[in-house]
Amino acid sequence: MRILRGALRFLTSTSVGVAVMAVVAVWSLLGAMIPQGGEPGAYIAAYGGMSGRIILALGLNDVFHSDYFAGLLIFLSIMVFACSLKRLPRKMRLAHSREFIFDENRIPRMPNQDELVLDHDEEESRLHVVDICRRRFYSVSHRAGEAPDEGEARHAVFAAKMGLSRYGSFILHLSFIFLLAGGISGTRLGLRYFEEVRVGEDFTLRAGGDQVAVSVEDFIVEFDDRERVSDYVCEVSFRHERDGLTWYRIRPNHPLRYVGNEVFLLSFDEDPYVPEGFVMSVYDSAGGIILPHFFAGMGVGDYVEELGATVKAAHGVVPSLTLIFDDGRVETHIIERDPSAAGVGDGPYRFVLSYAVPSLAVLLEVVREPGQGLIIGGLALLTLGSFVSLYLSHRRIWFILVPLPGEKTRVVFGGRANRNREGFTKEFESIKDTLDELS
Numbered sequence: 001m002r003i004l005r006g007a008l009r010f011l012t013s014t015s016v017g018v019a020v021m022a023v024v025a026v027w028s029l030l031g032a033m034i035p036q037g038g039e040p041g042a043y044i045a046a047y048g049g050m051s052g053r054i055i056l057a058l059g060l061n062d063v064f065h066s067d068y069f070a071g072l073l074i075f076l077s078i079m080v081f082a083c084s085l086k087r088l089p090r091k092m093r094l095a096h097s098r099e100f101i102f103d104e105n106r107i108p109r110m111p112n113q114d115e116l117v118l119d120h121d122e123e124e125s126r127l128h129v130v131d132i133c134r135r136r137f138y139s140v141s142h143r144a145g146e147a148p149d150e151g152e153a154r155h156a157v158f159a160a161k162m163g164l165s166r167y168g169s170f171i172l173h174l175s176f177i178f179l180l181a182g183g184i185s186g187t188r189l190g191l192r193y194f195e196e197v198r199v200g201e202d203f204t205l206r207a208g209g210d211q212v213a214v215s216v217e218d219f220i221v222e223f224d225d226r227e228r229v230s231d232y233v234c235e236v237s238f239r240h241e242r243d244g245l246t247w248y249r250i251r252p253n254h255p256l257r258y259v260g261n262e263v264f265l266l267s268f269d270e271d272p273y274v275p276e277g278f279v280m281s282v283y284d285s286a287g288g289i290i291l292p293h294f295f296a297g298m299g300v301g302d303y304v305e306e307l308g309a310t311v312k313a314a315h316g317v318v319p320s321l322t323l324i325f326d327d328g329r330v331e332t333h334i335i336e337r338d339p340s341a342a343g344v345g346d347g348p349y350r351f352v353l354s355y356a357v358p359s360l361a362v363l364l365e366v367v368r369e370p371g372q373g374l375i376i377g378g379l380a381l382l383t384l385g386s387f388v389s390l391y392l393s394h395r396r397i398w399f400i401l402v403p404l405p406g407e408k409t410r411v412v413f414g415g416r417a418n419r420n421r422e423g424f425t426k427e428f429e430s431i432k433d434t435l436d437e438l439s
Contacts (some may be wrong), residue, residue: 011078020072020076021076027069030060040061043056044056064187080173080177095163095167096163100141102156102400107413112428115412116435117411118438119407120407121409126142126401129157129399129411129435133431138159141157141158142155142156144156153403154400156401157398157401159397160394160396162395171384174381176378181378182372182377183371185371186372190368190371194366196361196364197364198274198359200215200359202215202216207261214237215236216236219232219234219360231251232251238258261366262366263364266363266365267363270359275298278296278335278353278356279294280351281351282349283350284348295357296313297312298314299314300312301324310323310324313335319356320332336350336352337352338352397413398413400413
């Protein structure tokens with residue numbers, strides 16, 4: 001127990017907490033000033049041999065992903081949690097206590113206090129006091145007792161509300177712990193990388209312990225009624241051994257969520273170096289035109305009735321076509337770039353390039369943030385804690401009802417609030433005015 005008490009004193013020490021926060025602040029400042037995640041040689045070139053080696057030795061080139069920085073944040077979270085637990089029993093006792101006062105000498109020491117004589121007996125006066133407080137949403141309890149000095153019988157009424165305000169700082173401490181835990185898990189376990197994928201190609205997505213093949217099937221630019229661009233849509237398919245083939249649509253403001261991953265559509269661009277296909281004209285051996293405009297897709301077999309063959313385009317140093325005829329014959333033809341070559345050669349056909357159709361490439365961002373739920377929870381607790389701390393005040397009022405001759409009752413009452421004392425004073429005066437109408 002002595003060791004536990006010593007550990008608790010150490011964890012709740014103000015000087016230790018200030019020292020840990022100062023170290024975290026200094027390391028965060030260094031991480032903000034020094035570019036993070038660069039190559040080792042870049043730091044030596046930028047800061048010199050000695051300074052660059054010190055930066056690399058201390059891990060200042062990747063501060064926020066380092067083990068010691070995560071350890072500092074974990075230790076700081078433990079300290080905040082220990083401080084909160086240490087103060088929690090007292091807060092619970094103040095928030096839920098039902099303290100009855102029978103000694104009138106304690107009332108004048110309260111910030112708000114007054115005294116009235118009601119023209120009702122003690123029981124009816126007590127009912128009036130209880131009803132007035134409950135109409136203002138107070139939780140009311142009462143008890144019969146005696147004055148400590150005189151032994152005179154009397155009733156004590158205790159009214160309280162908004163005890164939750166006592167937990168404001170505790171909720172704020174919890175929100176701080178949640179935010180730290182979310183930040184630590186995000187930097188240690190999170191993942192963010194980019195994939196530039198052409199339409200028709202695949203990339204691998206790490207989902208849990210599995211590797212999922214994702215294929216970019218199509219990219220669509222949508223237009224509205226006025227022919228203005230309204231949206232961009234990237235269609236992808238997932239091939240998974242367990243789930244089979246599934247299709248998804250990714251839009252700029254609607255990422256794909258899959259097994260803890262979020263896939264964002266960032267941009268798209270044409271890739272002229274890897275065309276999607278070729279538009280060309282087809283000539284016979286005499287130079288006569290057979291097809292003025294003909295599209296051949298890259299690696300895709302399309303049957304051309306005029307040629308009686310299935311045509312596939314291939315990209316290389318010199319683009320070419322493969323013709324597969326109905327009788328099984330296979331011919332390979334070079335796509336000419338010079339229109340004057342249309343009537344030159346011994347073959348039956350000449351293919352002259354009109355233009356290459358560039359392929360589309362989309363840029364996708366894959367993000368995995370395992371601490372996102374903790375951060376959302378921390379922000380929710382931060383909002384709740386701020387509201388409880390700033391706008392709620394624990395208000396308590398004590399009443400002492402002393403019976404007088406002639407079926408009258410003297411009511412001595414006082415109260416206090418832990419914050420917003422001006423607002424409590426107005427409410428206290430309102431309760432006094434309501435009781436005054438019965439006097």
